[in-house]
Amino acid sequence: MSVYIIYLFYITITAIMFVRKAKDKHSGLAQRNTKLVMLQVLSGCLxxxxxxxxxxxQKWPAFLRLWFTNVGYLVMFAAVIARGFQYIVVSNLHNITSDIANSKNPRMMSMQSQTSPEFARQSSRFQRSGSQSSAFSNTDYDTPSDTVGKSEKVTFSDLARQARDSSLHAISGPERRLHKRLQKYAKLQHLASSKSMFLFVMCNFLVAIVISLVVNILNDQFTLSPMSMLCRLVWGFIPVMVVGGIYVIFVMPIIFVKCWKLKDAYGIRNDLLICIIMGIFCIIMNTVWDVVLQSIAVIWSGWFFSWITGVVIHTVSVTVPLFAAIRHSRDVTDRMHGASGIETSMVAAIAGANGNEVGKRSEYNAILADPHEYRYFRDFAASCFCSEMTAFIDEYQMLKELTVLSLGSEDVWRQDINHAEAAYSMQLATNTIDNGVSYLAMSNRSAHPNTRALRLQTPPTVTIIETAKAVYPQYDFNENTPFPVASMDKLIAIFSVFINSNSYTAVTLPPSMIIRLRERLGTNQLTLTILDEIKEEVLNMLYFDVYTRYSKRK
Incomplete structure (x- = not known):
């Protein structure tokens, strides 16, 4: 009895700690789906x-043994299967999103093609921008009801679908397959939602209840009155063993194979593997022990292996991730305190321990600036379910390049620099290099003599206005400088995809930041610095959470 009390204490304490720690946004436990894990804990406890x-x-109510076994086995296996299926869908969505962000094909990025005049007439500029500027947008801009009737909205949807279908024909084979995969897993989102997975587990719970009731009614060995106190592994346990066997022998291995190719930052594959091994072990040992080795079962019950299975699965699914999350949260907290306590690299060098924080930040910035390293980091961020953050950074980089090119060609900013002196040209190149901005002046000039064709390669740590000042030091850019018209569609698309709370790729931002952004949008302050605060917040989130995990796995 004392061992059982210790077991219950272990299960209860670790489960409570898991739930409390899952509320910490830096722990990563929320990505393991706390509700499903708790259902797994309860069933494992049974x-x-x-x-x-x-x-x-040896003698205790047989009906309790039947109910605990049926409910425990089915709910346990169903919860693990639900978590595995949800992980496959979510992970693939993030990986595909990351692959699309890495695509260099303009058609792949815009998913647009030439549409009919009717489509162009019925869709407003804001509606078209949702499909033009980003491959990640799932936000549909409905035309206001006072200008377009219901039948016209249906026509618009049909035309939009035709436009998307026609764009697929213009994409190459691998990219077309990538987009089809995106559509496939996007359709599976509602099936892999937490609500759907919870309902799946509850359906298995109801199946266990029905099986138990039928056995209670048909078999006197499991009756309540008179209460049976002795039962072996007879046919009453066979139905749940069959269902459990199907789960651990067929369903779970299939899900595990699907998960094997995915990068797993949270160890969900380990849960599947251990559950498969221990599930098969438990079913075989229980059956052999109580059917073949009956003489030994009288002295030492074969149900002992159910306890071993429950302890091992709980340890792998709850205890190990819990302590890993505690260590990770501590590392993130220390890194955040170190970053806030050090203002300059010179002070950091004197500070000793905190000086290491500046070194880590420098390594992180170097990864962002190196396209090769950044590709690996972006893939790892997708495995951490943070692809929307790296996608935002990629879109910000594209907006930066488009904006700087547009600023050099619009009449409001352009000055005649054809006859610039050689000294001025040298100064321009020097300022560009000193500010960390590299560009390539192409030999071919555009139709306008004052337009330069630039190929910008600036790290995300450099803002749009800093890049513009470095490339065009002769212009007076400031915080009130608006975005050029040519890059406005891209800016609006970024808002709709990453800032709009209804978008599944929305970036999690502090409420105060959202309020400030809405105030600026309300006053039409679409200046070059409007995304800087959001960009810094995203870079910090990637650094404190994703990079902390990434640096440990290198």
Missing amino acids: MGTVGMISTAF
Whole structure:
């Protein structure tokens, strides 16, 4: 009995700590789906209870053993399957999003093609921008009801679908397959939602209840009155063993194979693997022990293996991730405190321990600036379910390049620099290099003599206005400088995809930041610095969370 009390204490304490720690946004436990994990904990506790009591007492109510076994096994396996399926869908969506962000094909990025005049007439500029400027947009801009009737909205949807279909024909084979995969997993989102997975587990719970009731009614060995106190592994346990066997022998291995190719930052594959091994082990040992080795089962119950299975699965799914999350949260907190306590690299060098923080930040910035390293970092961020952050950075970089090119060609900013002196040209190149901005002046000039064709390669740490000042030091750019018209569609698309709370790729931002952004949008202050605060917040989130995990796995 004392062992059982210790077991319950272990299960209860670790489960409570898991739930509390999951509320910490830096722990990563929320990505493991806390509700499903808790259902797994409860069902595992039932399995462990059956094993402990059956080992300690040969005679105890048979109907309790039946109900605990049926509910424990089915809910346990169903919860693990639900978590695995949800992980496959979510991970693939993030990986595909990351691959699309890495695509260099303009058609792949815009997913647009030439549309009919009717489509162009019915869709407003804001509606078209949602499909023109980003491949990640799932936000549909409905035409206001006072200008377009219901039948026209249907026509617009049909035309939009035709436009998307026609764009696929213009994309190459691999990219077309990538987009089809995106559509496939996007359709599976509602099936892999937390609500759907919870309903799936509850359906298995109802199946266990029905099986138990039928067995209670048909078999006198499991009756309540008179209460049966002794039962073996007879046919009453066969239905749940069959269903459980199908789960651990067929369903779970299929899900595990699907998960094997995915980068797993949270160890969900480990849960599947251990559950498969221990599930098969438990079913085989229980059956052999109580059917073949009956003489030994009288002394030592075969249900003891159910307790071992429950303990091992709980340890792998709850305890190990819990302590890993505690260590990770501590590392993130220390890194955040170190970053806030050090203002300059010179002070950091004197500070000793905190000086290491500046070194880590420099390594992180170097990864962002190196396209090769950044590709690996972006893939790892996708495995951490943070692809929307790197996608935002990629779109910000594209907006930066488009904006700087547009600023050099619009009449409001352009000055005649054809006859610039050689000294001025040298100064321009020097200022550009000193500010960390590299560009390539192409030999071919555009139709306008004052337009330069630039190929910008600036790290995300450099803002749009800093880049513009470095490339065009002769212009007076400031915080009130508006975005050029040519880059406005891209800016609006970024708002709709990453800032709009209804978008599934929305970046999680502090409420105060959202309020300030809305105030600026309300006054039409679409200046070059409007995204800088958001960009810095995203870079910090990537650094404190994703890079902390990434640096440990290098």
